[in-house]
Amino acid sequence: MAHHELTFSEKFLFPLDHKYVGLQYMWTALFMAAVGGFMAYCFRMQLAFPGESVPLWGVVTPQNYNAFITNHGTIMIFWVAMPLLIATFGNIMIPLMIGCDDMVFPKLNRLSYQVFFVSTVVLFASYFVPGGGFGGSWTTYPPLSARAEYSLTPLGSSMWLGAVALEIVAFLIGGINFLTTTMNARAPGMKMLDIPVAIWMINIATVLFMFSVGPLVAGAIMLLLDQQLGTSFFVPSGGGDPVLFQHLFWFFGHPEVYIILLPTMGFVAEIITTFSRKKLFGYKTIIYTSFMVGILSMVVWAHHQFIAGIDPRMANIFSITTIIISIPLAIMFLAYIWTLLGGSIKFELPMMWAVAFLLEFLIGGLTGLYLGSSAMDIYFHDNTFVVAHFHYTLMPATFFGGFAALYHWYPKIFGRKMLNGVGKIHFWGTVIPFNCIFIPLFLLGIAGQHRKIYDYTHFPDLMQSGFQDLRVFATSSLVVMLCFQFLFLFNFVMGMRLGEVAGNNPWNSTTLEWACPSPPPHGNFGETLPTVYRGPYEYSVPGSDVDFLPQHIPAKA
Amino acid sequence: MWETLPKSLSTFSGDIDHLFWGVTYLMGFSYVVSMLVIIYLLLAFRRKEGVKAQYIAGESGKQLMLIYIPLALFVCFDMYIDTTTAEVWHKAKMELPAADVKVRAVAQQWAWTFVQEGNIETINELHVPAGQTVHVAMESSDTLHSLSIPIFRFKQDVIPGRIITGWFKSKSFAEIKAAKQSMIDRYNNRPADDKFARELPTDDAESASFDIQCAEMCGVGHGIMAARIVVHSEKGYAAWKASEKAMIDEMQDDSADAEEEAAPAEEAAPAEETHGAHGTEG
Numbered sequence: 001m002a003h004h005e006l007t008f009s010e011k012f013l014f015p016l017d018h019k020y021v022g023l024q025y026m027w028t029a030l031f032m033a034a035v036g037g038f039m040a041y042c043f044r045m046q047l048a049f050p051g052e053s054v055p056l057w058g059v060v061t062p063q064n065y066n067a068f069i070t071n072h073g074t075i076m077i078f079w080v081a082m083p084l085l086i087a088t089f090g091n092i093m094i095p096l097m098i099g100c101d102d103m104v105f106p107k108l109n110r111l112s113y114q115v116f117f118v119s120t121v122v123l124f125a126s127y128f129v130p131g132g133g134f135g136g137s138w139t140t141y142p143p144l145s146a147r148a149e150y151s152l153t154p155l156g157s158s159m160w161l162g163a164v165a166l167e168i169v170a171f172l173i174g175g176i177n178f179l180t181t182t183m184n185a186r187a188p189g190m191k192m193l194d195i196p197v198a199i200w201m202i203n204i205a206t207v208l209f210m211f212s213v214g215p216l217v218a219g220a221i222m223l224l225l226d227q228q229l230g231t232s233f234f235v236p237s238g239g240g241d242p243v244l245f246q247h248l249f250w251f252f253g254h255p256e257v258y259i260i261l262l263p264t265m266g267f268v269a270e271i272i273t274t275f276s277r278k279k280l281f282g283y284k285t286i287i288y289t290s291f292m293v294g295i296l297s298m299v300v301w302a303h304h305q306f307i308a309g310i311d312p313r314m315a316n317i318f319s320i321t322t323i324i325i326s327i328p329l330a331i332m333f334l335a336y337i338w339t340l341l342g343g344s345i346k347f348e349l350p351m352m353w354a355v356a357f358l359l360e361f362l363i364g365g366l367t368g369l370y371l372g373s374s375a376m377d378i379y380f381h382d383n384t385f386v387v388a389h390f391h392y393t394l395m396p397a398t399f400f401g402g403f404a405a406l407y408h409w410y411p412k413i414f415g416r417k418m419l420n421g422v423g424k425i426h427f428w429g430t431v432i433p434f435n436c437i438f439i440p441l442f443l444l445g446i447a448g449q450h451r452k453i454y455d456y457t458h459f460p461d462l463m464q465s466g467f468q469d470l471r472v473f474a475t476s477s478l479v480v481m482l483c484f485q486f487l488f489l490f491n492f493v494m495g496m497r498l499g500e501v502a503g504n505n506p507w508n509s510t511t512l513e514w515a516c517p518s519p520p521p522h523g524n525f526g527e528t529l530p531t532v533y534r535g536p537y538e539y540s541v542p543g544s545d546v547d548f549l550p551q552h553i554p555a556k557a
Numbered sequence: 558m559w560e561t562l563p564k565s566l567s568t569f570s571g572d573i574d575h576l577f578w579g580v581t582y583l584m585g586f587s588y589v590v591s592m593l594v595i596i597y598l599l600l601a602f603r604r605k606e607g608v609k610a611q612y613i614a615g616e617s618g619k620q621l622m623l624i625y626i627p628l629a630l631f632v633c634f635d636m637y638i639d640t641t642t643a644e645v646w647h648k649a650k651m652e653l654p655a656a657d658v659k660v661r662a663v664a665q666q667w668a669w670t671f672v673q674e675g676n677i678e679t680i681n682e683l684h685v686p687a688g689q690t691v692h693v694a695m696e697s698s699d700t701l702h703s704l705s706i707p708i709f710r711f712k713q714d715v716i717p718g719r720i721i722t723g724w725f726k727s728k729s730f731a732e733i734k735a736a737k738q739s740m741i742d743r744y745n746n747r748p749a750d751d752k753f754a755r756e757l758p759t760d761d762a763e764s765a766s767f768d769i770q771c772a773e774m775c776g777v778g779h780g781i782m783a784a785r786i787v788v789h790s791e792k793g794y795a796a797w798k799a800s801e802k803a804m805i806d807e808m809q810d811d812s813a814d815a816e817e818e819a820a821p822a823e824e825a826a827p828a829e830e831t832h833g834a835h836g837t838e839g
Contacts, residue, residue, distance in 0.1 A: 062777045062778065062779075062780060062781075063777055065780070066774075066776075066777060066779070135776075135777065136774060136776070137774040139774075141701055141773070141774065143699065143700050143701070143717060144700040144701065144774065144775060144776055150666065150699055150700045150776055151776060152776065152777055236716070236717045236718025236719075237717070237718070241718075242701060242716060242717065242718075243716065276602065276610065277609075277610040278610050278611070278613065279612060279613065279614050279615075280615070281613060281614075281615030281620075281623075282614075282615035282616065282620075282621060282624065283614075283615075283616075284616065285615070285616075285621065285624070307650075307703070307712050307713055307714055308701075308714045308716075309713075309714050309716045309719065309721060312646070312650045312651045313651070315646060315650070316643055316646065319639065319642050319643070319646070320639050323635045323638055323639050323642075324635065326631070326635060327628065327631070327632060327635070330627075330628055330631050331624055331628060333591075334623070334624045334627060334628065335615060335624060337591070337594060337595055337598065338613075338615060338620075338623050338624065339615075340595070340598040340599065340602060341598055341602070341611075341613065341623075342602060342610060342611030342613055343598075343602045343610045343611075344602065344603075344604045344605070344608060344609065344610040345598075345599060345602050345603050345604060346603075346604045347603075355595075355599065358595065359592070359595065362588060362591055362592075363588065366584040366587055366588055367584070369580060369584060369634075369635075369638055370577070370580055370584070372638075373576065373580065373638050373639075373641075373642040374642055374646045374650075375572070375573055375576055375641070375642045375643075375644075375645035375646040375649065376573060376576055376577055376580070376642070378573060378646075378649060378650065378710055378711070378712050379573055379577075379707070379710045379712065381703075381712055381772065382703060382705075382712075382772040382773060383772075443561075446561050446562055447561065447562070447563060448562075448563045448707035448768070450705060450770045450772045452774050452779060452780075453770075453779070453780040454779075454780035455780050455781065458780070458781050458783040459768050459770060459783050460756075460757050460758055460768065461563065461707070461708075461740075461757075461767060461768040462768065464740075464743070464744065465743065465744065465746075465747035465748070466747075539610060539612075540609050540610040540611065540612050541612055542612050547609060547610065
């Protein structure tokens, strides 16, 4: 392929180059994160100061509140976590880290983003149709979601569903590309077990997505027919079964958690090895356990439905599988911890975020064992304990892992590092308030506070002394945390001008993306693609005078 | 000032709490140990001039023991959780002790109707006698709802088209009244400038009331679908029933319109009896 200078349109409007497709996903994801954060701000303000006018929005009506919580969840999962972790880094890093010039299907790649863009437009449009945006919660349980007379959003619910379906199509198209590229376009010499963990994890997540999403699509189509044509797949008065939809939804919904978690586990592996100058502890163990996580994650879904009307005997089985999934995750977690053992650790920004991910995710993981127990779930189902739990898993996975990866690969993508001082302030300004938001939610949940409620003043037992103070504290912490994100935005934009010039390999890392110029030109590696001579984490090899041996540099004779 | 779990007032609520605390100790232990190890590693292996990192692949059996030994301990924790869970779950959700009192709970957007024996209907107030096994037959006339009674650790989704029977048996009335009194005392002890605290609804001498929540998203009014459970002493329950009965009789005498007082669920979709959530035997 003859490499020429790309035009504006080829870079930013209709790019075929994988890096620019990735950047399109990244900017969209960051924009959607701001939208999702604003929604969280609105509904948290309503909980802290019920009925009062919220600055920048106004009075949050019950309809607003339900639409906000529904779309906050939907956006953060489908329009932030997946595009940021999988699509952005998948697109940018897969060709760079396996040493090829582009994705194998560039046009499919472009199509993937275009479909994703349309899905975003449809989602936004759903807020402005008569009746307003869908408010039946992101799980979209029928019959509420199936009939306009229950949900009161005749168009909003169908458009929401259509947007999610389009998003899924975009990720299926992108996923085909990821898998095919990784399988077929690896640099000469790169065997399966020479693939960096980040690329493994993105591919495992993609396979998991493909295996699990089918039932959801089927469910979504049936639900759409229920909404628009009045069929009764999920409506009991016409002979349907609402619980069936829950099975179809969660058969995808639970693996989805791991689809988001695994890529971050991959990024964190790259980062902790680089910044502790260590070989990854138990590379093969980590790869194999992540297969096990993927397989197990497909047989735990009904733990979302313990008290939803399934056969109570079934709850026993799903309780056991759910608790068992803690085993492979514990193995992975321990492998990451022991990677630090004997290291030479430097706390650069990516490392700080990676460590923050490990420490905070630990809380999310351990509180999961409360909820995997069917007996405790009787009390905790639909309780803010659950909300705090999954934010302790998904926030670290999406944002802490996302920040870690952004800080780590920013120099590769833009050619300069982000500003260190600003980055540190942003780090503490995010991590501390994050805990201050969700620890109160654990406490309130234990005290009996259920979720998705727009005004707790109707529940006298939940208005005891101190309860509202905690809600106000959580909301204030959220506002503080959101304010600190402006620093990140500042850093992200200004880093491109003011940041320290990075060079090819600013972190002295070993994987292939550091072999090409920063930012990589169209075609990435120039005329000759790199050849791989060793595994991805050869740091501090005994007998070597440098503390890292890049994958592409041949051993000295 | 702060109590963790709310008052625990049914026969199985204590078991759930016990499991909660057991898991809290195990997970607390796991958390503290992991944190200490991680913080130690981060501090002990900071970058120092001239000190090279070690080369540990983590592939040999001996090195992998670093993973498998803590893992074995964690598997023991898992087994405790699994076995205790099965026991408690069986007691709360799979057994169905014979009923002393049967109540129908009909959910709709956005209120609860409770129907006692003798067709005594109450809206958003569930009256039950203390110390007796109560069966609640739950049905919905529109969307999903969920009947949650936190002090009893009782929760069950309510599904249109099905009748799901749940049960609870509260502790003795004396214990319930004492628990309520301590809640009231705590309310009264709050700081004078606590503008967010609300007054608890008051009870008479023979009853104590607590929150019922709807715990499944059921539409725009989900956030206001609140109800109260009123737990009576045996004497109080009989008296309450008698007075309700008298009121119904009076109304029936007064007016023929009382015919329309039929239970709202009869207008709903024909419900099919299931044992979906409670009891596997017929």
